[in-house]
Amino acid sequence: MSELDRKRDRTPAPQDWTYAPAPESRDVVSIAEQYGHFVGGEWLEPAETYETISPSSEEPLARVGQGMQQDVDRAVGAARGAFADGWSSLPGSERAKYLFRIARLLQERAREFAVLESLNGGKPIKESRDVDLPLAAAHFFYYAGWADKLEYAFPNRRPRAVGVAGQIIPWNFPLLMLSWKIAPALACGNTVVLKPAETTPLTALLFCDVLRQAELPPGVVNIVTGDGRTGAAIVEHPDVDKIAFTGSTEVGKAIQRQLAGTGKKLTLELGGKAANIVFDDCALDQAVEGIVNGIYFNQGHVCCAGSRLFVQESIAEPLIEKLKRRLTTLRVGDPLDKNTDVGAINSAMQLDKIKELVAAGVEEGAEIYQPPCTLPEKGYWFAPTVFTNVAQSYRIAQEEIFGPVLSVLTFRTPEEAVEKANNTPYGLSAGVWTEKGSRILWMAQRLRAGVVWANTFNRFDPSSPFGGYKESGFGREGGRHGLEPYLRFDE
C-alpha cells in the first residue's frame, strides 16, 4: 500500500452537518390535568372547560376553564374588594416589595416558565429562555421601583390609582405580555382581572403559583381564562375602570366602540406592518441578521415585526441573495430543542390565516422563496418565506400576516422610502439600516411609528416606552410613560 493510499484510508467520512437533537428537559414543569380560574386567591371550579394543546405536536396539555359571565363577575368583585380592602391604601413602598418578590420568583423559576411557554405556545426555547423570561422578570423589577415614586413621575400632578383594571393579552408573548400589563397596574395601586389568550393560558396559570409564593393579598390579581366571549365580558363589566388590550386592530376598534361614553380609561396596543428600510450604505451582513431577526423572531408572531422590507434598489440583488442564503441555515422544528430558530405556528387558525395570505401573494403575482426544510408531520408549521417582486397594493404588503413571511419592496431615494413606509394605517414600529448618522436621525424623525430601531430590530426593555401611532393603538407600555394609563390625576 502506497503512502497516499494509507492516508486516504484514514480520511474520515464526509462530515454530516445536521445537528443532533438537543432537547431541553420537560421535567422541570408539572402540568395539572385541569385548571380553574384564579379568583380571590383561590381556584374557582370552571363550569365549562376546553383543551389547551402544544401547537408543535398537537398533544393535549391540560383542560382549562372557559370563563363565563359569572366567573368574570366574581373576579371583578374580588378585584374591587381587594382594591377597597387595603391594596389601594397600602404604602407604595410595600406594594413595591411584592413586585420585587414577584420579579425574583420569576428569575428563580425562569427555566420552568420558559419550558412551559415553549410547550404551550410553540416558540423556540432559545427565545422563551433568553428573551421572554428575562424581560418578564425585569419588567416587574422596573415597575416595583416606581410604586413609591409616582409623585416624581408626573410633575405638578397628584396621581392616584384608577381602580380595577381589566387586561386582555395575546398569545405571542404570553408571560411577557402578562408582566407588561400586571407590573405597572400593581405599581400604581390598581387591582387586576387578566385574561390570557385562549391558546396560551398555561404560563399565566403557573404565574398564580408565583403570586401564592409572593404572598400577594388575595384578589389583587385575578386570572380568568377563556376565549373572546370572556374578554368581552371583562370589557363590558360596569365595575371595571380601565381596559388594557393587546391584540388585533379589528378587536381593538370594537373595544373602543364598546367603551364609548363609559368614561373608562383605555389603552390599545394593536397590529402593525412595520417597514424595515435598508440603505445601500448599510453594514450588509448586520442588516441581513437584523432582517432575519425582524421577521422570523417568534415565527413572525410579533406585532412590531419588520414584515415589509424596503431595500434601496442598488443593493437589492446582493441583499436578497444573502438573505436567501441565510434562510437556508435557519433550523425549523421542535420548540424545546435548543438549536431551533423557528418554532411552531401558534394555532391551526393562525396557520390557516398565514396560508391564506401567502396564497394571495402568489396569486397576485409576487415571487415566493422558501428554503428547503423538512417540517414535522404533526403540529402547525410554516417555512420561513420571502416574497420578492411585491407591489405596494398587494395584500401581503398591506395586511398584517403575523407569521414568518417577509415582503420585499424597493426604493431609490430616502424620500421615497419614507413615503412608502408611512403608506399604511398602522404605525407601531420601523427599522432603518445605514451607517450614515444624519440619515438615521432624518429617517427616524419622519417615520410615523412609535418605535424606530436603527441598525437593530426587535429590542425591548422595561424602561423603553412601546406603543403605536395611528391604527396601531394608543398609550404606551414601558418606562415612565407606561404608568400613565394606570393613574388618575387630581388637578
Add this chain to the structure above:
Amino acid sequence: MSRLPVKKTYKLFIGGAFPRSESGRTYEAEGQNVARGSRKDARDAVRVARAAQPGWAAATAYNRGQVLYRLAEMVEARVPEFAELCSGRDEVEQAIDRIVWYAGWADKLPQVLGGANPVAGPYFNFTIPEPTGVVAVLAPDEPPLLGLVTRLLPPLVGGNAVVAVASETRPLAAVELAEAIATSDLPGGVVNLLTGFRKELAPILASHMDVNALDVCGSDGDAPELERLAAENVKRVVHGRADVQSPWEIASFLELKTVWHPMGQ
C-alpha cells in the same frame, strides 16, 4: 349726514382664506348671518390641514413659539373688538395670557415629556413627543373666546394642524380669532375654523379617516356617539375642559416615539 358703517360678512376660515360655505348656506347667530359649513367644507378643511401639518411640525420649536406669541400680539391689538364678542375685557386678557403661556411651551416639551431611557444593553435609547397629526376640536360655547383658545392652543403648540368647529351659538369670537390668526404668521391651513351646526359637522369630523384626534369638549351630550364614530380609525379622543391650562393638555395631542441605536466601536 352720518356715515353708514361697512358691515362684516362672517365666513369660514380654511387654508388661510375666508371662503363662504360651498353650500351657500348661512344661519343667524348673535344677530349676524354666519356661514353654515357643510360636509364638503369640513372635508376641505381636513385636506388643507393635512397638507399644512408637516410643515408646521417641521418648523423649529423656537419658531413655533414665536409664531404663537405673534398670535397673542395680534389679539392684543384687537382687545376692544374681542371684548364685545365675549364676556368682556377680562376674558380677552386671559385668552391673550393663555396664548403666551402656551407659546412658551413649544421648545420645552421634549425635555419635560420625553427623555433618555436606561435600557439594559449597549443601546442609546430616547423618547421624544411628536404631533398626532390632524386634530378636530369641538369648541365649547362658554366662554366664547377663552374656551376656544383653551382648546386650540394645546394641539397647536405641539405641532398639530387643527380643524375647529366654533360654538354654534357664540361663533363671532371665533371668526374674529380667525382674522387674528390670518395675520399672525401661522401658515395657512394649520388652523381652520368652521362655523355652522355642530350636530351636522361633529359626526363628519369624528368619522373622518384622515383625522387623528378628536377633542369632544363642546360636544354637548353627543360625546358617546362621536366616540363610537372615532373608533373607526382608532382616533385619540380627548375630553377637554374649557378652563384648564397645563402641559398635560398638550400631551393629549402628542405621540411618543422611541428610537434605539446600538453603541459600539
